[in-house]
Amino acid sequence: MTALLWQKPGVSVDAEIQTFLAGDDVLLDRELMRYDIRASKSQAQSLQELGILTDHELADIDAALTDLDAAFVAGEFILDARYEDMHSAIESYLTERLGDTGRKIHTGRSRNDQVLVASRLWLRDRLQQTARIAIEIAEVALRRAESEAMQPIAGFTHLQRAMVSSLGMWWGAWAEGFIDNTQRALDTLQWINSNPLGSASGYGVNVRFDRDAASERLGFNRTQLIATYAQLSRGKFELAALDALGASVLDLRRLAWDLSLFASHEYGYVKLPAQYTTGSSLMPNKRNPDVIELMRASYAAVAAARVEIEQTVSLPSGYHRDLQFTKGSISHGFGRGLGALALVPDLLRNLEWNGERMVEVLDDGLYATDVAMEMAAAGTPFRDAYKAAADPSTWSGRTPEASLSARVSPGGAGNLQLETLQARLDNLAEQLARLD
Incomplete structure (x- = not known):
């Protein structure tokens, strides 16, 4: 050495x-x-x-x-x-x-402000990557929501078929979720985009650095002013960045759960792209959704990183060597989280739905809520309509297409308002482009 x-x-x-x-x-x-x-x-x-x-x-x-x-x-x-x-x-x-x-x-420089500014620049790039991937996922989901808007699929509560839903609603939900995730990443980036360079070991130095000029050179939108707070923010900013990443990876966990279920033989709703599956080491007949399962598990790495940093920064003010351990946590959390997210857009582009199977499993009971709402709209008190609609004889003669078309509440299958989501997404994409 x-x-x-x-x-x-x-x-x-x-x-x-x-x-x-x-x-x-x-x-x-x-x-x-x-x-x-x-x-x-x-x-x-x-x-x-x-x-x-x-x-x-x-x-x-x-x-x-x-x-x-x-x-x-x-x-x-x-x-x-x-x-x-x-x-x-x-x-x-x-x-x-x-x-x-x-x-x-x-x-006039300490390794404390060196690691702070390097970490801050690194986090800024990683949050831009998070926003960029979230935008791409949302864009894919919006395109598929538009093209498959009225394809029926069962909507589930408690893992039981509940009402007729649509792929438009399923895709639209992920689109809106990842639009929110983009906003979260950009808002967090804006907040942490402050320059700690020049704070030295946390107590300043006796030369008059032009710290604002350094902030401008490095692309920060402000200078983190009080030198001691620069040290206090270490860990705090990393936690915020992991929270922003975690919003996307948490949604990915639930998306992966859906696809794990939908791709099973028991559901048979969707066929995964071949490259997202692997074979069994023993059973020649098997193709396993390993990539989807590892996507589902990736949130654990982000959550673990957050917990490790949160526990490490249980410290008084000033620098402490404990903070060295935050490097590994943030690196692992972002490495695992971004690695999983990066695979999602192509996965979503190449999903193949089994429309016949999705319609085949729609039993008449899924129309009971429609019946109750129609009776209530016609003047029957809802609790009376609710009881009357529990009678299976009221469910017959209905189609999923009619059920979906009648669902006209904003955000329902018959009134998705995807153009509103597109406008939000376009605005966020413009914000991100200004950062590049």
Whole structure:
């Protein structure tokens, strides 16, 4: 390992203890490395504005960081056990290449605000990805709601057939859900899009950094002002980001449940794309919906990450090394959640419904509520209509098409108002495009 940034003369380092201290930081920092490089470029610019770096030194540091970024992307520079973390790797690279000029990069900066700004930039990108995927899922669901609006399917309560429903309502529900999820991701992104760089270890430094200029360079919409709050927000912002991701993955869990049931032989409603199933290791006759099941399980990783961070940040103010453990949680939660969500749009595009089977299982009892509502609309007190409609003789002679057409309450099968959802989705897509 290269020399530790904090090591003092006469202080020995125990290898076993250092391994514990470092943990998985080097591996986890591979996700954050490019963001730390980007923030280091901004830091160098701030130092030049203060006269701590000359124009020539700034140009040298900027060029070296550009080269480091390219080498990292190409796999020519590997963040490995030679380094304590990404921060020491960047400083070591600059020092080896530029000597004393490289040693100036840490002026007025702490690894605390380094990891904060890198994490904040990383979270911002991940929330944009979450919004982008949610928009794509909603768009697919809207298109299919339009084209399959009046295809009958049983609506369930308590896992029992309850009323005649439609694919228009099923698809529309997921469309509206993921439109809400997009809004949640963008609102959270707006809230966390604040710059902690320049807060140092949480108590400021005795040079007058132009922190607002750094915020503008890094694309933040505001500066996180009080240095101590920058530290207090670590964990808090990660929890909010996981909540936003979790909204989409929670909906995915329920969507995957529907498809797991609908694809079973007992239902027979839908055929999954072949690539979303796998074979049995023993039974030649089996195709298993493994991808759907893992999608269903993915929310557990997001929820677990949230719990781990929430427990870790049970701390007083100021920096504490406990916070190192939040890196793994947020990385795992977003990795698993976004990985599952990314597979959803193509899955939804390629579902094949068995319309005949869906109609075949619609028994006459599913029209009982229609009968009760018709009688109530004609003037019968609803409780009397409810009792009369329990008589099976009132259910006969009805069709699913007529039942769906009569369901004209806003959002019902006969009045989906999908254009309203489309307008919301278009607005959110425009908001996201402005961030790219």
